[in-house]
Amino acid sequence: MKTTNIKDIARLAGVGVSTVSRVINGHPDVKDETREAVHAVIEKYNYIPNNSARNLKRTESSNxxxxxxxxxxxxxxxxxxxxxxxxxKEGFSVIIHYNTEEHRDIDAAYEFVVEKRLRGIICLGGDFDQVTDVDIERLDIPIVFTSTEVPSGASTALFSSVIIDNEKAAYRATEYLYEIGHRHIGLLTSGGEDRSVGTYRTNGYLKLLGNKGIPKQEHYFEWGSYTFESGYEATKRLLEKAPDLTAIVVISDVMAIGAAKAAKEFGREIPETLSIIGFDDIDYAAYYNPPLTTIRQPVEEIASASAEILLNVIQGEATHQHMVYETQLVQRASCAELL
Structure with missing residues (x-):
């Protein structure tokens, strides 16, 4: 007979794995009716909670x-x-999980830890700005936040981070367009659940406008997600309501490539009648036609540092560390000077 596990209990109770764990571990942040429902399922199926997060920290794990x-x-x-x-190189195996769920990213991380019995975890992207000490401590393993914004309300002694200054980088992208003569500058950013990277890059754009005395235009904004299609669709909406734009700041190269396709369909030649600047400097950026002006992140350095920091913490050779890498403006052919 199949042994009932914590995921079964969560499914039967209609809650997440993290909620079941909080009930088992006596956390107060659970509604009484939810707690009672979970306990009822546990009792019915005679579940013995020996796989809670505090028992998952196994020194022999290599995942x-x-x-x-x-x-x-x-x-x-x-x-x-x-x-x-x-x-x-240090004998560890990697398990990758793409989180597409709507619940909090830190809860997805917890469920990932519980299911795979991880020794450590690196989070690429995601929204962790509102994460608390309690959230991090319940993981009970070392965690590194990479290419996102770090928790503002949690102790830096509990986690590591390897990031860039997203606001500063977006400011520089917008400043470049200003320097080559653009004043009608739109922004293609992220919305919905993205409260971290997209928000900070938007803030950088707005800060440049404010410093240069350029009024914020609500119709110069459009929102999408980090896909080619989303960038394409969002740019069509943007150009329909703001045909006077001469340039667009896009918060990712993937979205910028989609934006360029939409612009061409609107009869806007790049860069002759519309300049576009992206963000990240992915491999596609240099080979797109025209090659994309963008903000380069030192990807390999960020990745290497993330892995090395995690290894050092796991092996007890160092405490948590926090690194901020500089970005670089890469000038290619998607932006033109306004005479």
Whole structure:
């Protein structure tokens, strides 16, 4: 007979694995009716909670998790390869999970830890700004936040981070367009559940406008997700309501390539009648026609540092560390000077 596990209890009670664990471990942040429902299922199926997170920290484990926000993203592809190579040298295996669920990313991380019995975890992207000490402590394994924004309300002694200054980088992208004569500058950013990277890059754009005395135009904004199709559709909406735009800042190269396709369909030649600047410098950016001006992130350095920091913490050779890498403006052919 199949042994009932924590995922079965969660399914039968109609809650998440993290909620079942909180009930088992006596956390107060669970509604009474939810707690009672979980206990009823546990009693009915005679479940013995011996797989809670505090019992999952096994020194013999060689599995490291990489939690990636959303579906496949070209920006993370090279990063994953570097992380895998670095960890493999020390005898660790990598398990990758793409989180497409609507619940909190930190809860997805917890469920990943519980299911795979991970020794450590690296989170690529995602929204962790509101994560608390309690959230991190219940993971009970070392965690590194990479290419996202770090928790603002949690102790930095509990986690590591390897990031860039997203606001500063977006400011520089917008400033470049200003320097070459553009004043009608739109923004293609992320919305919905993205409260971290997209928000900070938007703030960088707005800060440049404010410093240069350029009024914020609500119709110069459009929102999408980190896909080619989303960038394409969002740009069509943007150009329909703001045909006077001469340039667009796009918060990812993937979206920027989609934006360029939409612009051409609107009869806007790039860069002759519309300049586009992206973000990340993925491999596609240099080979697109025209090659994409963008903000380069040092992908391999970020990935290598993330893996090495995690290894050092796991092996007890160092405490948690926090690194901020500089970005670089890469000028190609998708932006033109306004005379």
């Amino acid at each position: 490291i998790g990489i939690l990636i926000k959303g579906l496949y993203n070209p920006f993370f592809a090279k990063m994953i390869q570097t992380i895998e190579k670095t960890l493999a």
